[in-house]
Amino acid sequence: MSAVTTTTQARRAPHGVVARASLALTDGLVVARRNMLTLTRVPTVFIFELVQPIMFVLLFRFIYANNIANLPPGLDYVQFLMPGIFIQNAIFGSTTTAVGLAEDMKTGIVDRFRSLPMGRSSVLLGRAASDLTKNFLLVTIVVAVGYLVGFRFERGLLAALGVVLLALAVGFTFSWAMACIGLSLKKVEAVQAASFTLIFPIVFVSSAFVPVAGMASFLQPIARANPVTVWCNLARYLSSGNIAILDPATKLPVDTFEGLLVKSLLWIALLLVIFVPLAIRLYRKLD
Amino acid sequence: MWADPSRLTLRMADPIVITEGITRSFGDVEALKSVDLQVEKGSVFGLLGPNGAGKTTMVRILATLLLPTAGRATVDGLDVVTDAEEVRFRIGLAGQNAAVDENLTGLENLEMVGRLYHLPKDEARRRGRDVLDRFDLSEAADRPATTYSGGMRRRLDLAASLVGRPDVLFLDEPTTGLDPRSRLDVWDFIRELQQEGTTLMLTTQYLEEADQLADRIAVIDHGTLIAEGTSDELKDRIGGEVLELHVEDNADLAQVTETLAGIGTGEPNVDVDSGSLRIPVGTQGPTALLDSVRRLSDTNIQLAEIALHRPTLDDVFLSLTGKGAEDGQESQEGQGDRPKRKGRKER
Numbered sequence: 023m024s025a026v027t028t029t030t031q032a033r034r035a036p037h038g039v040v041a042r043a044s045l046a047l048t049d050g051l052v053v054a055r056r057n058m059l060t061l062t063r064v065p066t067v068f069i070f071e072l073v074q075p076i077m078f079v080l081l082f083r084f085i086y087a088n089n090i091a092n093l094p095p096g097l098d099y100v101q102f103l104m105p106g107i108f109i110q111n112a113i114f115g116s117t118t119t120a121v122g123l124a125e126d127m128k129t130g131i132v133d134r135f136r137s138l139p140m141g142r143s144s145v146l147l148g149r150a151a152s153d154l155t156k157n158f159l160l161v162t163i164v165v166a167v168g169y170l171v172g173f174r175f176e177r178g179l180l181a182a183l184g185v186v187l188l189a190l191a192v193g194f195t196f197s198w199a200m201a202c203i204g205l206s207l208k209k210v211e212a213v214q215a216a217s218f219t220l221i222f223p224i225v226f227v228s229s230a231f232v233p234v235a236g237m238a239s240f241l242q243p244i245a246r247a248n249p250v251t252v253w254c255n256l257a258r259y260l261s262s263g264n265i266a267i268l269d270p271a272t273k274l275p276v277d278t279f280e281g282l283l284v285k286s287l288l289w290i291a292l293l294l295v296i297f298v299p300l301a302i303r304l305y306r307k308l309d
Numbered sequence: 310m311w312a313d314p315s316r317l318t319l320r321m322a323d324p325i326v327i328t329e330g331i332t333r334s335f336g337d338v339e340a341l342k343s344v345d346l347q348v349e350k351g352s353v354f355g356l357l358g359p360n361g362a363g364k365t366t367m368v369r370i371l372a373t374l375l376l377p378t379a380g381r382a383t384v385d386g387l388d389v390v391t392d393a394e395e396v397r398f399r400i401g402l403a404g405q406n407a408a409v410d411e412n413l414t415g416l417e418n419l420e421m422v423g424r425l426y427h428l429p430k431d432e433a434r435r436r437g438r439d440v441l442d443r444f445d446l447s448e449a450a451d452r453p454a455t456t457y458s459g460g461m462r463r464r465l466d467l468a469a470s471l472v473g474r475p476d477v478l479f480l481d482e483p484t485t486g487l488d489p490r491s492r493l494d495v496w497d498f499i500r501e502l503q504q505e506g507t508t509l510m511l512t513t514q515y516l517e518e519a520d521q522l523a524d525r526i527a528v529i530d531h532g533t534l535i536a537e538g539t540s541d542e543l544k545d546r547i548g549g550e551v552l553e554l555h556v557e558d559n560a561d562l563a564q565v566t567e568t569l570a571g572i573g574t575g576e577p578n579v580d581v582d583s584g585s586l587r588i589p590v591g592t593q594g595p596t597a598l599l600d601s602v603r604r605l606s607d608t609n610i611q612l613a614e615i616a617l618h619r620p621t622l623d624d625v626f627l628s629l630t631g632k633g634a635e636d637g638q639e640s641q642e643g644q645g646d647r648p649k650r651k652g653r654k655e656r
Contacts, residue, residue, distance in 0.1 A: 035394040045427065052424045056410060056417075063412040063453060130408035134469065137372045139397035140425040309335075309375050 035139060046141030053135070053148025057122065058155060068156070071118070075111040075164045082107070082231055083171045092233040097262060104173040105257030106230035108185060109250060111164050112193030113225055115157045117217040119149050119197040120204035124213040127204075127308075136308065143302045150197040157193040161186055173261075181260040188260070188286065192253050195290050198297035205304040229254045249289035256282040325350040325477060325508050326371060330380035333366050333532075340366040342532045343380065348477075348510055348525075353503050355523030356512040363532040364512035365405065368481045371510070372402045384477055398426075401475035403467045405482045409454050415441055415465050416450040422472045433472075440468040444498070460491035467498060478502065480511040484518060496522060516620065520544075528629060535629045544620065546628060549574070549591040551620055552598060557611035559584040568604050572597050575628075589628070590617070 036042055061068050087099040094102070126132045126145075135145050165186070175182035200217055207213045227241055228234075228250035234242055245251055259279055277285075326348035333341040341363045348354040356364045369375035371382055373393040382389045384396045409418050416437050423433025441450050444464040449457060454465060463483070470478060480499070484492040499509055499522050513519050519526045520540045528536040528543070536543060552573065556562055565586055566579055573588035580587075590597040594617045605612065620628075 034398070048427075049425055052421055056413065056421050059417065060410065060412040129411070130404055130406040131410055133374055133402070133404055134408040134422070135425070136374050137397060137400065137402040138422065138425045138473070139394055139427070144425075309369075 042141065046144050046147065049140040049144035050147030050151060052140075053145055054151040054155070055148075057149060057152035061152070061156060071115070071156075072160060072163060074114065075107065075160060076167050078110065079104070079107055079164065079167050079171060086231070090232055090236075092235040094233070098172070100168075100172045101174075101176075101262045102233075102258065103231065104168040105185060105261045106228075106254045107164060107168070108161060108189040108257055109192055109253045110225050110230045111160055112157055112189040113196050113221055113250070115160055116153060116193050116196035116200045117214070117221065118156070119153050120200035120213045120217045121210060122149055122153070123201055123204035124208060124210045127208055128210055132308070142306055146198070146201050146301050146305055149201065150194055153197050154190060154194050157190055158186075161189050176262050177260060184260045185257045188253060188257055191290055195293045195297070198294060198301050201301040202297055202304055205301060205308065224248065225250055249286075249293075252282060252285045252289060256286045323350045324348060326354070326382070326384050326510060328367075328371070328380065328382040331367065331370060331377050331382055332379040333363075333370060333375065334378050340532050341370075341377075344529065344532070344534045346527055346534070346537070348508060350508055351503065351506055352524040353499060353509045353511065353522050355519035355526040356510065356529060357514070357516065357519045357526050358512075358529040359514060361531075362529045364529060365481055366532075367529075368402070368479045368510070368512055372400055372479050373397055374402075398473070399476045401470035401473055401478040403463075403470040403478070403480050403483060405485060409462060409465050409469060411455045412453055414451050414453055415446050415457070415468075418454060418465060419469055419472050422469045426473045436472050436474075440471050443471075444468045460487055460494070463487060463491065463495070467495070471502075475507065477508045477510065480509060482512055482514070484513070484515075530629075549589070549620070550594040550617055552588045552590045552594070552601065552615070552617050554586045554588075554601070554615045555613040556584045556586075557613050561610045562586065564608065565605070565610055568608060568610075569601055572600050572604075584613070589620075 036045055082103050083100055086103075090099050090102075093099060123132070123146075126135075132145065141147075175185070203217050203220070204213050207216055227237075227245050228248040229245065230250055234245040234251065237245055255277065256279075259282060324347040326346070328344055328346045330343045330345065331341055332339070332343050344363075344367065346354075346367075356367060358364050366375065370377050371384060371389055373389050373396050376390060385399050387395045387399070389396050410421075413421070416434070419437030419440055420430075420433045423436050424430065426433075428436065438447070438450070441447050444467060446461060446464060446468065449461060454462060457465065467480075467483070470480075483499070484495050487495065496518075499511065503509060511518075511522065523540065525537065525539055526543055527534055536546065538546075554565060554569075556565055559581060562579060562581060562584055566577060569577070569586070569588065572590070574591040574593070575589040577586055577588040579585075588597070598615070598617050601615065
């Protein structure tokens with residue numbers, strides 16, 4: 023028993039950028055693994071998270087399909103809708119980052135983590151990583167549901183993988199923004215309310231579900247500038263080809279593939295550059 | 310406790326936790342006001358005070374969870390602000406709320422903590438098993454913590470704080486909310502750990518707990534350190550036992566006070582609202598009790614209760630600050646833990 027107090031482990035914080043970064047990563051993986059274990063232990067949470075995107079697919083596919091104006095000519099609504107759903111699903115899925123962090127703060131496990139000599143970004147990294155994994159499962163299932171209701175990837179496997187990657191990147195990016203909300207508001211209920219209140223207009227004032235051209239004129243510039251529109255249009259391009267991004271008024275392409283790709287990646291980079299350091303800062307300054 | 314004075318001096322010369330002018334405010338509220346403390350290596354240090362006194366704030370600052378607004382604190386010579394990461398290798402923390410992941414099993418919880426100390430997987434698991442064994446949780450090792458009782462959860466939390474083999478262990482109200490049996494278990498663990506050389510700092514609202522465990526006790530109230538010393542030193546300042554009387558009719562209180570004048574070792578404390586009188590009686594408890602009964606039997610005053618008891622947290626504060634520990638709820642919680650009353654009811 024007295025052996026418990028003898029010291030064998032390295033008791034110094036690592037020095038050097040590489041050593042620290044690799045430790046932050048391995049610690050992040052430990053946290054991610056724990057989050058995934060939680061997911062399997064309380065499967066009901068994941069099941070309801072899964073029901074929600076399926077419901078979105080079914081509602082939009084069968085209620086709005088013949089009521090949507092301004093669709094690009096020759097494009098079925100289901101081909102228009104599903105890429106939007108992939109992006110929407112990834113963004114909605116990121117709210118679990120905020121809620122998960124708030125719950126961890128409530129139970130005190132964040133205090134435990136913060137008193138351990140682990141990387142300061144690892145709890146956030148672990149959360150973002152486990153939500154990424156979870157999002158991957160969600161996207162796969164939503165793709166399957168899409169296929170059941172008539173959606174098809176029309177531009178080959180590589181382009182299809184591109185869509186999945188894009189959705190995951192968007193979800194990962196939003197996870198960090200959501201982490202900021204979780205760390206700022208702290209209370210689970212407040213975090214839940216705030217994250218959805220924020221996400222609804224961001225997703226709906228975009229081309230995710232309907233073409234921008236039919237929106238109220240004051241909303242159109244906002245929707246066009248919204249990165250969600252850019253991502254959805256890129257996902258549409260990768261799914262169905264150029265036709266998806268024709269301007270319905272002029273019948274000319276609104277954007278080239280290259281333009282969409284660059285804009286999409288720039289938006290992701292910009293949001294990561296803002297929210298990753300902000301989230302880590304908020305975590306470090308937790309009381 | 311300090312039978313050998315030379316040992317005391319030796320330990321005094323080797324403080325492992327030092328705070329100098331530690332101050333922390335939350336907005337307008339000053340939770341800690343320039344607190345100086347020294348904790349000797351290998352000792353158990355008790356931080357005693359009512360709810361809201363600043364105990365938890367102090368522990369959180371020392372455990373690197375909270376930055377002080379002013380002042381400086383070191384653990385093993387390392388600054389808790391600038392060398393926080395090094396400090397975390399040397400400390401363990403068990404908080405008020407058991408900080409374990411309920412969805413993981415006991416062993417998974419401890420393995421995770423071990424991995425976050427950067428231990429290899431095997432070593433983390435081995436230590437996890439050792440600590441579980443030590444806390445009598447081996448049988449529950451592979452059950453999710455949701456199935457644990459409150460006492461088991463607290464033990465798991467304590468176990469988690471030991472995985473890193475800390476030199477200094479901070480325990481924030483380690484027995485609050487535990488049943489008497491679990492409380493005694495925790496007390497035993499604390500004593501064991503001290504014997505193994507771990508320095509412990511624990512916060513408590515209970516004088517009895519500090520008395521039982523701590524080599525030195527610091528009393529804080531409203532963020533200010535109001536007394537520091539060994540349990541005996543503090544008791545001397547409080548004055549041993551207290552004689553407490555309750556009258557049936559509050560109007561009789563003045564007459565009782567007058568009748569009992571001269572009894573006891575200090576000024577009586579009269580509480581008109583509750584119709585009670587508390588007289589510090591030092592070591593003269595039985596004599597003072599008999600004296601009081603004798604004098605009062607010559608009057609027609611109806612007593613609801615007369616009892617002799619050991620000083621409570623309230624008495625510490627009465628004696629040190631001239632007022633109760635805290636108004637309302639807090640003081641009631643303090644009273645909840647009052648040691649068993651001696652003496653008897655009389656009519």
